Amino acid sequence: MYSQILNHISRDISLTASEKEEFTGILSEKNILKKEFLIQPGDKVDSEYYVVKGCLKAFYRDQTGEDHIIQFAIEDWWMSDFEAFFKDTPAALYVEAIEDSILLKLDKTALEMLYQRIPKFERFFRLKITNAFVALRTRILSSLQKTGKERYLEFCQTYPKIEKRVPNYHIANYLGLKPESLSRIRRELQ
């Protein structure tokens, strides 16, 4: 059950056997079926989730009822409404399973105590949040400087596994393209 997340963490920091035990002791398993919501607007968000298996999307629904996908997550990724999680504000996003998913839930309070006891985790989560920040900056710059085709190619290169698993209209939404524009781009590239 825990070998995957321990392997994921060991890419950035080394843990002793007892540190591994302490870490896995604060995780709990959470299963969620396709089309179920992990988080809905207004929820209190005390946890972040590591994806053991499955696929999820985080999206914002605007006042006209249109959805805007903010993030995908597959195996080895972390998911939450991070703005709500870090700022202690009510959730603004939906987080929904695109496939049946198995998650590991990490609570904020337990994480804060973990930082005190095993400061190496400060490094691990610093690196994770740095990657998330950089990915967000890259996405903003890409939306300013790149064509739809370039953004799609960048997405395929950066997230090859997601491109294969997520419906095309989700990818179009994430890239800010109309589904028919993405279809045309894909035909042109074939």
Place this chain on the structure above:
Amino acid sequence: MYSQILNHISRDISLTASEKEEFTGILSEKNILKKEFLIQPGDKVDSEYYVVKGCLKAFYRDQTGEDHIIQFAIEDWWMSDFEAFFKDTPAALYVEAIEDSILLKLDKTALEMLYQRIPKFERFFRLKITNAFVALRTRILSSLQKTGKERYLEFCQTYPKIEKRVPNYHIANYLGLKPESLSRIRRELQ
């Protein structure tokens, strides 16, 4: 010279006298005049900068020559082309002084060594990057859900000091508004 940055850091972590000395030992002062560039596209970005005094903007110039302001920084903020800094890629942004500015320069290699010797700094910079990530997410969600007037009011509330110091057309650019739209909004609010 260093009391301001030490005070800034002490809001998040406690340092001993010798740790303070070690930290300030890896900083170097950098002065930059109004309208000068700290970073230009293509530069190697080995450093991030703490603002002791002054005001800067980071912006992307698109292929049509139009500028898009990504970030402002005033006293107590950190500035760089963070994407280039973290990913070791050439700079994509300009960072330009809006006022004569005094900065403290922190090199990436020295920072990595500091993390090894004083792991508390992992926590400090984890908190800083988390704030930056959350601010970016907030900005993206605001662009999806809020009117120009709401975004301007949010900006004034979040960054009251910047609103007072930065020319209006810069704020309009940052908010994705035309200068005349921002002028209208400001008139309506008076």
